[in-house]
Amino acid sequence: MNITRRSLLATSGAALVSTTLPRRGWTETRLQLAGGVEILTLSDGNLTLPADFIFGPMPKDELATILARFDMDPSAPLTPPCNITLMRHGDTLALFDAGSGTGFQSSVGALPDALAAAGIDPLDITHVIFTHGHPDHLWGALDDFDEALFANATHMMGQTEFDYWMDDATVESIGEERASFAVGAKRRLEVLADDMVLFHDGEMVLPDVRAQLTPGHTPGHMAFVIGQGADAVMVLGDAIGNGHIAFARPEWTSGSDQDPEMAAATRATLFAQITAEDMAVIGFHLPGGGIGRVTQADGGFIFQPAL
Numbered sequence: 001m002n003i004t005r006r007s008l009l010a011t012s013g014a015a016l017v018s019t020t021l022p023r024r025g026w027t028e029t030r031l032q033l034a035g036g037v038e039i040l041t042l043s044d045g046n047l048t049l050p051a052d053f054i055f056g057p058m059p060k061d062e063l064a065t066i067l068a069r070f071d072m073d074p075s076a077p078l079t080p081p082c083n084i085t086l087m088r089h090g091d092t093l094a095l096f097d098a099g100s101g102t103g104f105q106s107s108v109g110a111l112p113d114a115l116a117a118a119g120i121d122p123l124d125i126t127h128v129i130f131t132h133g134h135p136d137h138l139w140g141a142l143d144d145f146d147e148a149l150f151a152n153a154t155h156m157m158g159q160t161e162f163d164y165w166m167d168d169a170t171v172e173s174i175g176e177e178r179a180s181f182a183v184g185a186k187r188r189l190e191v192l193a194d195d196m197v198l199f200h201d202g203e204m205v206l207p208d209v210r211a212q213l214t215p216g217h218t219p220g221h222m223a224f225v226i227g228q229g230a231d232a233v234m235v236l237g238d239a240i241g242n243g244h245i246a247f248a249r250p251e252w253t254s255g256s257d258q259d260p261e262m263a264a265a266t267r268a269t270l271f272a273q274i275t276a277e278d279m280a281v282i283g284f285h286l287p288g289g290g291i292g293r294v295t296q297a298d299g300g301f302i303f304q305p306a307l
């Protein structure tokens with residue numbers, strides 16, 4: 001497994017003629033697996049969330065002690081990065097999640113620019129494989145005209161997750177805080193539904209990619225294992241949703257998970273699997289481009305970004 005990281009700069013006319021304007025940059029992290037599978041992550045930007053969205057249910061004193069190790073203030077807004085995974089293998093160019101698009105928060109929705117900077121045309125994407133239906137993962141699948149941005153791609157989602165967001169009852173049961181998530185997901189999935197390929201736990205969604213049900217963050221959340229054995233890497237989505245508390249205290253319930261108890265049980269299962277198999281991981285909201293390794297420490301775990 002060979003990991004490299006480089007920064008990309010958009011080449012716009014303005015950037016070429018002016019050195020006074022700030023230039024927008026994207027960081028791209030690459031991972032080379034056996035068998036010609038190449039993985040890179042692209043930044044969609046970062047979310048801005050109130051601290052309690054994650055930390056609300058957690059014991060405040062111990063939380064502050066752990067966050068101090070990360071130079072984080074427990075009451076300051078959170079600004080998690082959003083890493084989109086792109087897998088290239090032969091003629092396959094598969095995206096894992098589609099980012100936020102322009103309809104969610106102003107600090108996200110950069111994926112089209114990041115793809116352009118990497119020299120990739122959205123029309124060349126062959127598959128868009130969703131971990132779950134939250135706005136920062138799904139809403140970027142449509143363009144500003146409510147049509148599929150990745151117009152030539154096969155869109156794929158776990159059956160349980162798809163059924164949950166398509167259910168008219170979800171907007172009533174999900175709670176006021178996330179009601180807009182339900183409305184937004186259903187509207188977008190209805191556009192994509194006719195051609196959506198639905199899959200189940202344990203199925204191979206592509207020849208090198210196995211789906212793994214990882215519920216709790218959402219009811220049908222899926223992670224994906226790419227490759228085999230010591231060379232495998234797991235696309236975590238939001239099943240391990242941050243690089244600090246979710247690693248240090250995976251057993252603590254998080255306000256960001258729709259079923260917090262189930263999500264904590266899923267994290268326990270995943271950490272056992274990842275450390276037993278010594279897998280690399282890619283996290284949607286993990287730092288440093290999201291690709292890295294997991295080590296055990298202090299009764300919990302540490303995320304070590306690849307570079």
Ligand SMILES: [Zn+2]
Nearest residue numbers: 134136238284
């Ligand atoms: Zn997310």
